[in-house]
Amino acid sequence: MKRNMRQFAVVACALFAFVFMGAEKARKPAAPKGEPIKAKIGVISYITGQGAAYGEAITNGIKLAQEEVNAKGEVLVDLKIEDSSGKQEQALAAAQKLINSEKVVAIIGPTLSNEMFAAGPEANASGVPIMGTSTTAKGIPQIGKFVFRNSMPESQAIPAAAGQAVKKHNIKKVALLYGNDDAFTKSGFDTMKETAEKLKLNIVTIQEFQKGQADYKAQLTKIASLAPDAVFCSALYNEGGVILAQARKMGLKVPFVGGNGFNSPKVIEIAKEAAEGLIVATPWFGEKNDPKVKAFVAKYEKAFGKKPDQFAAQAYDAFYIMTNALKAAGAADRTKLRDALAATKNFQGVVGRFSFDADRDVVMTPSVLVVKGGKFAIFN
């Protein structure tokens, strides 16, 4: 019996090695000679799977930035993009691959907070700077000193939006609606509830939905029957757009206040007229009267056929933050890069003015926007 076990083990190992290592890419020869800093940056993105639209926007934003930066010639970046499908094991494996096989100097991503909780500690233990562009859950930069993020957490954005909305529309009663099976929308809801309580609003009902649901009539009917003055909704744009459309269709006309997930031209695309009056707080304002923003939006639309959303914009800025830090560090060195990143202050991106705080978290001011005439505009 032992003999069969050994034979089996040998075959298994051989199979493993053959299938696996044979498919691995060859290692690129190291390092920078001459003027421009050459660096390999890894990207972990949600490319296949249910949330692939978000990963696509992020990857597009990064690629656009890479083109521009490489064209300038001070830093030459080789991007290694890996798919994590929104699954944390894959994100972890991708991180390992980028860190150990591709030997990248830093990682941008992953897309979901879940994935960051798995991949972040590994990057931190290996001394590789990792920066999330869309990970907004609590506790992410606290994972370790190599973990950064430039995605404004809901805990900053929502109170701003809610506060202004309450004042403008004289809101006293509010209904809460959120996706309870997603870490992002759930933590957005936690903030919304806290904010509603702080503003001393009367919460008439709390309704939940699940991702991928196509029918919200039951929840919306219940909300409508309780006649709130507004609805605070924590959803990603896929669900959010549909919720808005169905709400308006069934006669629920009160203002909706949304979290980060609602800040996307896709919401207007999906909901059309139903999106009018939607209030969102976000760091990203695509219609801003700013030459940098206009140039970015035009370029992005030309390259990818659609307007950039917050995911794309933050990823674009993240790449610039990363390469600026590389320049400041002077070399493609992981530790030097980390220190340079941590020192980033007052970076002017398309999303706005950005700094890292002492915990490597985001310091930025959100704008409160409203949908008017089919476009986002400043809310006042």
Next chain:
Amino acid sequence: MEWLNPYHLQVASFMLINAILGVSIYVTLSTGQLSLGNAGFMSIGAYTAALLSTQHQLPIPVGILAGSLLAGAAGILVGIPSLRLSGVYLAIATLGFGEVLRAVLINWESLTGGAVGIAAIPQMGRVILAGARDRGFTPESLGLQSNQFISLTVFLILLAGTLLTVAFFLRLSRSRVGRAYAAIRLDEGAAAAAGIPITYYKVLAFSQGALLSGFAGALFAHSTSFVSPGDFTYHRAVEILVFAVFGGSEHIFGPVFGAAFLTVVPEALRAISEYRYILYGILLVLMMVFRPQGVIDPALLRRFRRSGKGTPA
């Protein structure tokens, strides 16, 4: 030791966890019961281990043990009513159990944190490294970097767990218990007529499978350091099933091979990652059409053995 790549070790570690999961469904399958609830039992093990180590600061081995035992107990609770069901009915009922459990995990926020999950679970390798460092040991003394040491430690622990599991159940299959399982699988009525206590063995197999799933879940929690309800969906249950059915549902090496192969292939196929799942689907159909008993079946193993002994087949 330049060649020791934590990436390969990471994938190998996932392979081993999946192997244990494959055996977990195989054990119940060997009595003719198809349970699709193993993702649910896995979540019991994972969450127990996660909660005990993050909220109560208990050492990792305690969490793993508790998670496994709790999952095994749940297996008994599910196994007893399931006695009345068989075939596809049982499969769907157990799938339903897994889904209900997942809904509980999402909604019982005060205990589980809901969809946000539990983060910062102590990772086995890092904890051991920290402990070793406290005693003045450095990985460099072995010629290893920290992350190589961490990945290697995790891999070795999982390897030990997997080998123990496979060895135990291999022996079991040759014991009286194993023969009872096989008898029940072939013809339950005849087995009962022959005096085999059906109830006892069926529930035993069920709880063994559940315990293994819980064990794998706890190990999973302590390797990835994060769990959330989304890790234990219907997709996971189907994945586990496919390990056994693809790898071979008639011998314990089947699910082990299936798990190994189906963990490595999507990784190796990263280059064409966009088509990964499409190819996966086609592979399943082709396998079933051309070799439905799975890759590893007793006939293949016999041929192996014979060539090993040097006698021509």
Next chain:
Amino acid sequence: MFLEQLINGITLGSIYAIVALGYTLVFGVLDIINMAHGEIFMIGAFVGMLIMSKAGAPLPVAFLGAIVVTAAMGLLLERFALRPLRGRPGASHLASLISTIGVSILLENVAHKIFGSGNHLFETPFAEISFTIGPVTVYLVQVVILLISLLLMAGLSLWLARTRAGKALRAAAENLETAGLLGVDTNRMITITVVIASAMGGVAGVLVGMAFNYINNQIGLSMGLKGLAIIIFGGMGSVYGAMAGGLILGLSETFVVAYGSSGYRDAIAFVAIIVILLIKPQGLFGQAPAEAKR
């Protein structure tokens, strides 16, 4: 609100019922669960959407298109993923289950490749028309959905009861071997069954588009799991069981959200099957007690 929720529930339930019918037909005759049924339903929805939104054709054409495409898919499924497995010595029931799972993964991801992962708008031309009866607003769309579902269910029952082909199908469902001995062309019967079941999935897909206005490539998965729950609850292989089960599930889900906690909505289907399996394993309308299947 109760009446509105009632209408919501009935609309949802009738769609569920049609999806369940697809499962129950195949199970009745082939003894297997077609895990790809949900994805075929999803493709039906997309085909309907394409026909109406991109080609600008009227609703009946959308139905026709969806039926044709999904029927064709059923044909392919039976021919390439199911038939080779029949009569094979080594094959267990699991093999067909896995084979259909493979097809479902394939379809889900191919749809994702082609359509992307977001929500797509499904425009029904008369979506805005509604009547107000007393305190309640009923949409024309909801009425149409209910009518079509009832017609389909009635049509299917009649076909099974009265026509020769329908009776042959019932005979095959009762006992494949015996039916074959009695002169039923079992291969053809099986093909017809799968084709009809898939076409029904296609119709349900268009109905879902009409009802919810948005479709994405994930609806197949959730609908599929619910469909499974329904046929267990109603009785596998029972047409009335599928209909009743579908309606009951639609109503329960809606009312649990309306009066209970919306977080548990999707879990209801599974709690229901656990309960029914413990009390009456053959389902509400099931006939034979659950025999030990191979």
